[in-house]
Amino acid sequence: MRPVGLYVERRSPLHALDPISKLVYAVCLALVPFVAGDLRVAFVVIVGNVVLLAIGRVLREGLIALAGVGFFLVTLFVVQGMVYPGNVTPLVRIGPLVLYLEGLAYALWLTARFVNLTLSAFVLLFTTRPADLVEELVQAGLPPRVGYVLLSVLQIIPSMAARISVIQDAQRSRGMETEGPVWVRVRALLPVLGPLVISSLVAMQERALALEVRGFGAPGPRTSYRLPWRHRLAWPARLAAVSALLLALIWRLAR
Amino acid sequence: MTGIIDVQGLTYRYPTGRTNALDDVSFTVETGQFFGIVGPNLAGKSTLCYALLGLVPQFFRGRYEGRVVVAGMDAGHTPVHELARRVGIVLQNPFTQLSGARLTVEEEVAFGLENFGVPRDEMRHWVEWAMEQVGITHLREKNPFLLSGGELQRLAIACMLAQRPDVLVLDEPTSQLDPRGTIEVFDCIARLRARGLTVVMVEHKLERLLEHADRLLLLAAGRVQACRTPSEVLESGLFQACGLALPAHVQIAAHFAARTASGALPLTVEHVAAALRAAQPLVEASGTLLAHAMEPPARRDEQLPPPAVAPAIALQDVQFAYPDGTRVFEGLSLALGDTGRGVRAAGTRHVAAGPGPIALIGENGAGKTTLVKLVAGLLRPQAGEILIDGQTIRRRTAAQIARTVGLVFQNPDDQLFKSRALDEAMFGALNLGLPPREAEQRARAALERVGLAELAEENPYDLSLGQRKMLALASVLAMQTPILILDEPTIAQDHPGVERIGRLVRELQAEGRLVIVITHDMEFVASYCPQVVVLARGEVLAAGSTRAVFARTELLHEAGLEPPATLRLARALGLAATPLTPGEFIQAWQRWRPGSLDARCPVDRP
Incomplete structure (x- = not known):
């Protein structure tokens, strides 16, 4: 059963840092280029994110995931290079196509912000178990019921995926073909979705019942089995992230 | 002893039901008792379990009459989470009993305690204790979703134990378990019972239930058929009348009218062995009980024609591992079916x-x-060959x-x-x-x-x-x-x-x-x-x-x-034969102890 999310199991200083600090970091640093409004700042933050991914020993995974959206970025350069409203200076001519300097510069600016946002998120997502993040948020004041819903979704999605494969097996053993052309695969959907939906509804009722007898509906304050995640660099890291955002604002105002 | 569970005139019908799931059910369970519930399918056993926790009627709604008092609380009206502080339940499917929101076994065990606001230090103590009771301490770091059926079943019990109930209700807790897992669960329940826990258990595996139960409630079509000691219920003939079968060793004891020192029907293999040894001379049983007990099940003695040529399966040096790396087979060779075709080619031992x-x-x-x-x-x-009728698949x-x-x-x-x-x-x-x-x-x-x-x-x-x-x-x-x-x-x-x-x-x-x-x-x-x-x-x-x-x-x-109970009984008595069914045992025992021949001994296997 593969868990939901991008988390990569490694040992690194970044993995050891508490999830909330990484969340604060990801939000602040993703915003820095937008607030600063300067391409140079965006590049500095991108370099910073790349260094952090390397410290977290997930740089390779991060770059591979980024390459996945490479096609979208290339299209962005072509489209903006051709049709950006402020285009005046032709730069490259490929047959009938002309790419303009202004359009390409704008695409670069969009791309820098997008890449930075993605890498900032990767710093959090590649080094933090989603469930750990939710747990910490609950301990920090998120209502436990909201936390439960988030956590159960994280757990139940992979278990449903496992169940789909069991149901597929059960139907294949009754002679249902699932391999071959698209129409064969589409036709095989209903016999899989039917049992999946119905058994999920039944499981939901049983789980609701089980939660009831485990005191989920009990009034009064809840406690937590987990110790809060403590890290000596938690507050310095959060402070640094917020400071970076403030500096970006000052940079913007000072220009 | 005082009654910790008191059910009087309980009648219940599900909102969509055409008939009553429970019909005028009344019984009492004393503190510290092991109370077994048995009955055929659709007897209302699970519904009765739900009623003890207040889930019927509070969760399922429907028409509810009568009164259910558990640990001094009226189960019909006390909120389920209040009842759950004193009464635990382990449902048939341990998988759906998981919270679905905890990453490790120990956190899963703690889930209920968190909801009840138990302080962390106290929680740690009880989580540890509950895991020890069911022997899952070594699994504490594992993801609950990755446990085997047996492990899940024990986890479900631990989750309830951690809440330290006075009454534990178990609805077929061993249905997913192998024989060893079943014995472990029953041993665990027996240990807890020795500490004063009251246990109510629905179970099809009668041999184990009879070993432990103080009283047995026989339920059929929502009505109580009998509620007495296990020996009395089994001897009443009602058991068979409800379509249930006596365990093999009890059938044998009934056939020979074997009795314990106190004159009761022996219920465990050991007690049946002792009673048979003591019976001098052996006598045939008579009356209703024998007639019911020895009715040849499903006419097993019917003569079927010899099989036509059957297909054959051969596995040759098969290696298989799951994508997560779990190795299952490393060179498995096995031949099944018709020896004439394909099987010999496999050359397997x-x-x-x-x-x-x-x-x-x-x-x-x-x-x-x-x-x-x-x-x-x-x-x-990943390697090896699987042949059906000599053809690779x-x-x-x-x-x-x-x-x-x-x-x-x-x-x-x-x-x-x-x-x-x-x-x-x-x-x-x-x-x-x-x-x-x-x-x-x-x-x-x-x-x-x-x-x-x-x-x-x-x-x-x-x-x-x-x-x-x-x-x-x-x-x-x-x-x-x-x-x-x-x-x-x-x-x-x-x-x-x-x-x-x-x-x-x-x-x-x-x-x-x-x-x-x-x-x-x-x-x-x-x-x-x-x-x-x-x-x-x-x-x-x-x-x-x-x-x-x-x-x-x-x-x-x-x-x-x-091994099946019949065979264990034969070994306990020192019989050299290998009887697999009660009929075979009776024949073997009669040969070994002449003078007690019973010409009516049934043949109950093909």
Whole structure:
């Protein structure tokens, strides 16, 4: 059963840092280029994110995931290079196509912000178990019921995926073909979705019942089995992230 | 002693029910008692469990009359979370009992305590204690979703124990477990009971229940048929009248009118052995009890024609590991079915061939289901060859193999999706490309064979679990495959259902099909499967005649299995023979202790 999310199991200083600090970091640093409004700042933050991914020993995974959206970025350069409203200076001519300097510069600016946002998120997502993040948020004041819903979704999605494969097996053993052309695969959907939906509804009722007898509906304050995640660099890291955002604002105002 | 549970005149009907699920049920359970609940399918056993926790009527709604008082609280009106502080329940399916929101076993155990606001230090103490009680301390860091069925079952019990209930209600807590796992759960419950816990347990595995229960409630069609000591209930004849079967060793004790020193019917193998030893001279029992106890189950002595040529399966040096790296088979070689075709070519030392269905047995995780999935083409071996009738299945899709190998999964809800039982039964046959009319004929015939002919127009989801299992079986039967594999067909079946499946597998074998049954039910194997394959940790420990394999009790123990009660009784008495059924035991015992011959001794196996 593969868990939901991008988390990569490694040992690194970044993995050891508490999830909330990484969340604060990801939000602040993703915003820095937008607030600063300067391409140079965006590049500095991108370099910073790349260094952090390397410290977290997930740089390779991060770059591979980024390459996945490479096609979208290339299209962005072509489209903006051709049709950006402020285009005046032709730069490259490929047959009938002309790419303009202004359009390409704008695409670069969009791309820098997008890449930075993605890498900032990767710093959090590649080094933090989603469930750990939710747990910490609950301990920090998120209502436990909201936390439960988030956590159960994280757990139940992979278990449903496992169940789909069991149901597929059960139907294949009754002679249902699932391999071959698209129409064969589409036709095989209903016999899989039917049992999946119905058994999920039944499981939901049983789980609701089980939660009831485990005191989920009990009034009064809840406690937590987990110790809060403590890290000596938690507050310095959060402070640094917020400071970076403030500096970006000052940079913007000072220009 | 005081009554910790008091049920008076409880009548309940589900909102969509046509009849009462419980009808004027009254009983009392004393503090510290082990209270067993038995009955056929649809008797209302689970509903009664829900009523003890207030889930009926508070969760399910419906029409509710009478009064249920548990630990001094009125279960009809006290909020469930209040009742749950004193009463715990372990449901049939341990998987849906998980919170679904905790990453490790220990956090899962703590979930209830968190909800009740128990301070962290206290919580740690009770979580540790609960895990120790059921022996899952070593699993504390594991993800609950990755546990085996047996481990999950113990986790579900630990979750309830951590809440330190005064009363623990268990609804078939061992249905997913192998014999060793079952014994462990019962031992665990016995330890807790010694500390004052009151236990209410619904269980089909009567042998274990009788060992521990102080009192037995016999429920049928929602009504209490009897509520007395286990000996009294078994001797009353009501048990059989409700369609239930006495455990094999109790049948034997009843036949010889064996009694304990206190004059009661002995209920454990050890007590039956002691009573038989003490009986001098042996006498025949008489009266109703004998008539009921020894009625030959499902006419097992009926003579079936010898099987036609059966198909053959050969696995040659098969290696298989799951994508997560779990290695299951490292060079498995096994031959099943007709020795004349394909099997000899396999050149393997493990052969299960000969008349009769083949049982595939072994503890949870031994590789039984993986093996049949390989044969059905649902999994592909990394190395080695699988041959059916001498032909490799390597290049055939699972759907193509399904023309030869019919596999009935353990959980029918993985298959059923039509809104009419008949359509469901036709699904497999239509997939084979048969014209609808022929598919319907075959489906109707298959429904008839599994006893669902009357329910052909019903929605499968209105059927009981036992009936849904029969329907899934019918849909594969209608495909008329030469090979039929059944994964745990007897789970959720009451005695008549088990007998029907037993008869069916023997008939199919006699028709020339190769039938393989995966099961933990050793009594079923002893009665209906003359051939057996014992798997342990991905290896074949033994294969061949069931009698020869079961005679090697040390081998069964190594595989985490327990010989049938009849055989254990024979060993306890020092009999050299290997009787597999009560009838065989009685004959062997009479030969060994002449002077007590009973000409009416039944023959109760094929």
